[in-house]
Amino acid sequence: MDGNFNENDISRVVEADRAHIWHHLSQHKPYETTDPRIIVEGKGMRVWDQKGKEHIDAVSGGVWTVNVGYGRERIANAVRDQLIKLNYFAGSAGSIPGSNFAEMLIDKMPGMSRVYYCNSGSEANEKGFKMVRQIAHKRYGGKKHKILYRDRDYHGTTISCLSAGGQDERNAQYGPFTDGFVRVPHCLEYRSFEQDGAPQENYGVWAADQIEKVILAEGPDTVGGLCLEPVTAGGGVITPPEGYWERVQEICKKYDVLLHIDEVVCGVGRTGTWFGYQHYGIKPDMVTMAKGVASGYAAIACLVTTEEVFDMFKDDATDPLNYFRDISTFGGCTAGPTAGIENMKIIEEENLLQNTTDMGHYMLDALHALADKHAVIGQVRGKGLFLGAELVADRSSREPVAEKLVQQVVADCMGQGVIIGATNRSLPGKNNTLCFSPALIAKKDDIDQIVDAVDGALGRVFA
Secondary structure (H helix, E strand, C coil), X not given: CCCCCCHHHHXXXXXXXXXXXXXXXXXXXXXXXXXXCCEEEEEECEEEECCCCEEEECCHHHHHCCCCCECCHHHHHHHHHHHHHCCECCCCCCCHHHHHHHHHHHHCCCCCCEEEEECCHHHHHHHHHHHHHXXXXXXXXXXXXXXXXXXXXXXXXXXXXXXXXXXXXXXXXXXXXXXXXXXXXXXXXXXXXXXCCXXXXXXXXXXXXXHHHHHHHHCHHHEEEEEXXXXXXXXXXXXXXXXXXXXXXXXXXXXXXXXXXXXXXXXXXXXXXXXXXXXXXXXXXXXXXCXXXXXXXXXXXXEXXXXXXXXCCCCCCCCCCCCCCCCCHHHHECHHHHHHHHHHHHHHHCCHHHHHHHHHXXXXXXXXXXXXXXXXXXXXXXXXXXXXXXXXXXXXXXXXXXXXXXXXXHHHHHHCCEECEECCCCCCCCCCEEEECCCCCCCHHHHHHHHHHHHHHHHHHCC
């Protein structure tokens, strides 16, 4: 990247963007008087905009995606070669990269055995919901169809995924929603005081027990699935409290509830293990993944199941409805699994899981040191290179700071050439967590630059 642009060319691109692009999660009124940002190039952990300004990317493409960093020629070359040979055939048939990547993936997921390809996290979660519903009809006369989801968790943008969404601002104005989705309480111990009856000790077990209470209230014979993130992402980067997952597993087994783990953010290295659930001894029935599967070099998502779930869809070959009657058009693209293969090889060859663990500890310590300096940081939390810092107006009451101040911190860091994130249009009155997810290739110097930027921003915004 040399930072040199032809002014006429780049101004044309900016004007075309302003006139025609509908950006994600963006209010467009400001673009009438200011230029939209165009990201022109990326290399390693850095990206350059249309003005040639360099930024260190502490959010891996804005939404936890570019796990192995920018500019990986081996991934691009592998995808190019595969597209020339075979770019696509519908998922009713197989492909060489599809088979090879599925084998690699399953090798990292003991207990799982089957991979269903699609092209987004939302779509992967929809597939899981459909499987729960079809199993309910096949085995329980349609009765065991309800799907539980957790407050603060997020599972995608479609209407049914929003129906399973625990972020009320994401859901606002998109109802009515799909029937049969039921919310269970969150497990954020830092805000346990907001939950009636929450204890000071053994909070994790208590939080899981609230799921059992919902199952009993709804009727165990009506609940077929429970969909949870292993570490909650956009709802505030919430790591589970001690004892939580063990109890959740017991409850699912007790009431014959399929456990669906949403790894769209945590999957493929983000937390320092191949999958976030592997930190907690969880034995899921279904696992969904997307973002980091190919680090954004191609669109790919997967729904992975146990053989037991798979067998439920083939137990009566004489029944014309007895298979998963679903299709994902672009699940047949070969670019995704090809990129996924190279992405996984890079993580293995460069020992990025260990690097993620090591740099995660380093960054967590640095953020704790920042909290010692800035009283506005109420809590630092996270796993691996998936971290958050919740900002509060008062540490005693834990009152969230005003959202506009959180956004001022993000904007200040951007001005310094450091891109960080924050909970965004997720939780009414509680979009107060700064979010960090640098690429798995991050080094100490990168972490230092990110934390130093936040330090300066907090000092200016909360002076």
